[in-house]
Amino acid sequence: MFLHAEPKSPSTLGTTQDQALAWFARLQDSKTSQRDRAEFADWLAASPAHQAAYDKVARLWQSQALNVALSQYAAIPLPQKQQKPPPQRWAAAACIVLASGWLLLGSGLIERWQADAVTATGEQRRIVLADGSAVTLNTDTALAFNTIGERRGVKILSGEAYFEVQPDKTRPFIVETEQGTVRVVGTRFSVKTGGATQVDVESGIVVCAGLRGDSRQLTAGQHTSIAGQGVAGITPVDTGRAFAWLNGRLIFQDQPLAEVIAELDRYHPGAIVITDAKLGQTRVTGNYKLEDTAAIVRALADISGARVINLSPYLTVLKG
Template structure:
């Protein structure tokens, strides 16, 4: 490894995730000295969180062995992805947050295999529900349905959907998520849910949001972000931006690059890693065409003047220009 690499000095990192990634990259991708190995052992013993973070990276590393290199049509001269290169290129330093939050990095799109309704990455689907309501699903979305003469309920497991709820003798329409529950008699709204956080934007009528600590009535033209732990402030809903995916576009205005990349994961195969914290926070304003997902990264790189490096169709790294 280059002697100038920050990965050779894990103590410079101010958070456990960075330190774990730095030690991992050094031990797996370089030639650590006996002194460095002793320092690593001391770091592991200093705090149980250190050992846990390092163990999560070991799990991620094991998953990376499942990758099968394929020819890269967009950049045929790029080197194949090997497990050694996976570390030596610094990819470990870009996945700290991911390693801390999930063990299914390379299994995107195959979760919730038994859901009643699912869309693949990049797929859009319109569904007529048993009560006459309509559901429009964005890419990588999964739901369960529970309808009867006296009940109409949906469980949004993950993803994003636009609901057009019609009134019914069966009573209120309810949606459960990991973040909380929604109820309405009649409304149109967009709901997205990833992990333990949800975001709601109401375009017609009114929706009630119920969490463990709060009940909120959200009216037309308003938006709310909520989780089990906290409910955000009610905001004006930028509906044209929030609902642009329904007409085949993604619209971002002054959003952090990290937010943009998270959204792109719903619409294109593979994973994108931002290799610089300042780059992840950089604000982005652009419009992307969902009909051409293969062009999304090219548009993004031109708009931000960032460098992209691709290893197979599964991994793309973003660097400052």
């Protein structure tokens, strides 16, 4: 990603994240006009996603993890926050640092530097904790242990994990994510991070809480998600499909191809892209072993009538 520092409306850029980065960079310049600020206010008001994206950029700018990661990752002189560079250099400095930081976030490097346990793409790992509970990390996952004194728990920095928690009513087990917490005494469940935190319960009871203080109690066979707006309603979940990855399988029933490919891409050593929106809406059903993701792509192409184009070992395109 590359952001231009010259005057250009951030609203004309592609993704919400790119726009948020550009707005943040522009607003660092002391020469920002009232018109710029009015346009920024209009952009924020246009969608809740805009405010969330901008807040994420602001948190990144203030993050100590970004400073540490950038200093280890690249020879980029970081602007010292206690020293103010000339106004005309603010936008360029902010763009360089934030764009670099966004790339680090996208690659998961910051999370991995903060983590106590990680898995690579396609890898799974089971860890037994000190209290006898166990956590299984799914593909491309990073988590930090959060057991201090009488407190039991972990923080999922990115990815997905399955928990088998040993009962202890005096010491609840707490899983933290960016969007909220999952609190349990003893049960089996999974937590998946992303735009929202997805929670599926296999057995027992869990309490999911959002950052605003709202919460919901889930029991076996139930699902919810936690986002900035709070905890969503409870829905039933097919545990056979939800936990299929524990057995090295990907199971889906009458789902859009785009959703299936997005899930498969988490296990694939490279990017899988669908170029046709109509193709992405094709409904597919399947039950596959995850050990050969390229074979699954070919099978899905046969089912949906798509062509597979391998542009490189790390880029596969599905075309209608």
